[in-house]
Amino acid sequence: MEILARGRVGLTTGWRRLDQALNGLQPGLHIVAGEANFGKSLFLNQLAWQVATKNEHVHVLDVTLDDTKLEKLCRLLALLSGLTINAVKRAGLTKDVNPAPYASVVNAAAKVKKAMEEGRYQLVDAAEVGTVEGLAEYVRQRLIDVKVMGDDWKLVLFIDSFHDLVPGVRTTSDTGKYDYIAQSLSDLANEQDIPIVCTAELRKLNGQRRPVPDDIRESVKIRYEAKSILLCYNDVGARGEQADVYWYAPDDVAKYPVFEVHVAKNKFHSFKGRICFEFMPERALMREPDDAAHRKYLDIISNARNK
Numbered sequence: 329m330e331i332l333a334r335g336r337v338g339l340t341t342g343w344r345r346l347d348q349a350l351n352g353l354q355p356g357l358h359i360v361a362g363e364a365n366f367g368k369s370l371f372l373n374q375l376a377w378q379v380a381t382k383n384e385h386v387h388v389l390d391v392t393l394d395d396t397k398l399e400k401l402c403r404l405l406a407l408l409s410g411l412t413i414n415a416v417k418r419a420g421l422t423k424d425v426n427p428a429p430y431a432s433v434v435n436a437a438a439k440v441k442k443a444m445e446e447g448r449y450q451l452v453d454a455a456e457v458g459t460v461e462g463l464a465e466y467v468r469q470r471l472i473d474v475k476v477m478g479d480d481w482k483l484v485l486f487i488d489s490f491h492d493l494v495p496g497v498r499t500t501s502d503t504g505k506y507d508y509i510a511q512s513l514s515d516l517a518n519e520q521d522i523p524i525v526c527t528a529e530l531r532k533l534n535g536q537r538r539p540v541p542d543d544i545r546e547s548v549k550i551r552y553e554a555k556s557i558l559l560c561y562n563d564v565g566a567r568g569e570q571a572d573v574y575w576y577a578p579d580d581v582a583k584y585p586v587f588e589v590h591v592a593k594n595k596f597h598s599f600k601g602r603i604c605f606e607f608m609p610e611r612a613l614m615r616e617p618d619d620a621a622h623r624k625y626l627d628i629i630s631n632a633r634n635k
Contacts, residue, residue: 338596339386339484339523342378343616349591349599350556353379353484355521356595357514357553361528361544362560367587368527369394369488370612371560371605373403375525376486380449385481387474389467391452393492394527400451400488401440403612408436412610447477459496460509463487464516471520482522487513489527491545506546514553536566538633541592557593562586562607563632572632573625575606575617586625587614602626 338352362368380388392400406413409432416433423430443449450470457463467485474481487493490509499505517524529545538561541551551557563571564585574583587607591600604625605614617625 339379339383339482341375342382343375343603343605345603345616345622346589349597349601349603350594351596353523353525354555354596355517355523356555357510357517358523358525358556358558359490359528359544359550359554360525360558360560361530361539362562363530363533363539363565366560366562366565367585367607367609367614368560370403370607370609371587371589371614372486372488372525372527373400373612374407374614376484377404377407377449379484380443383482385478387447387470387477387481387483388449389452389470389483389485390449391457391463391485391487393454393487394489397451397453404440405433405436406610406612408439409433410611413612414610447474447481454492458494460493460512461496463493464512467516467520467522471522483520485516485522485524487524487526489529490550491529503546503548507549510549510553538588538590551593554593555595556591559590559592561588561590563588573604573628575621575625577608584608588625588629602629604629 338350338354340347341353360368360372376388376390380386402413402416405416409416411429411432415429419430419433440449457466467483471483474483493509495505495508497508499508513524513526528550530539530543531545533539533543539559541547541557541559544550562585563573564583569583571583573586575586577584585607587605589603591603594600604617604622606617607614
């Protein structure tokens, strides 16, 4: 599936509402910002996999700087197997007494291996890319390899996270450092005509509130260079059992988080609003609610913000 957008074709994200909001995933720098442990890395994890597997002739380069490859892979296997992340980690230890989870993990690992062998997906860590300049050179070399598979192949770069990137030049301040990184990534996206999607940190917020673009850490240059900014919030993560925005899984009395994505900047469409996902953190899964449930979540959010 591909989305026609202002004279060019965007890639599907695998999520209908996000595709409609952005006219598909377009070349340029995209920022996904939110507080730690609210779900932005899991959002990026699922997004990268869906872009890799729901589009034809796309190579996803998934760069993990915040976590190890093993941690990243466990989350991906949880997403694909339907198991919890902890169950994935324990599956090998318990395969003799409980072989079903182990078989599910093996099947999920086979899907990842197949995607890698087909050139759809590649997982990379800090040791392989080094500095932001090293990352840019790595991308250029990968693009050469990708084009060998066919002129219609595209590369998409995912980075978790922006604030873990390191410049190869000396800078005099954190502001200068992140300005340089933002400019470098924007230049790379424009030079190679590729989407680059990065998670980003927020500065410390005062109180439990939904973020705004100014809350992005060292945000001025990032806000300027980004073609889209997605601000993430999770009311259950912020307020626990006091949360107003949540959903219930079948046969479970615990509140599950609704993952809110606020499209705060959008160069590809007039849409600037919120998209909600029903989030299962232990399974690294975000799913689209039906239209009635989505409207309900937006109404609750609107009422909470107006209190």
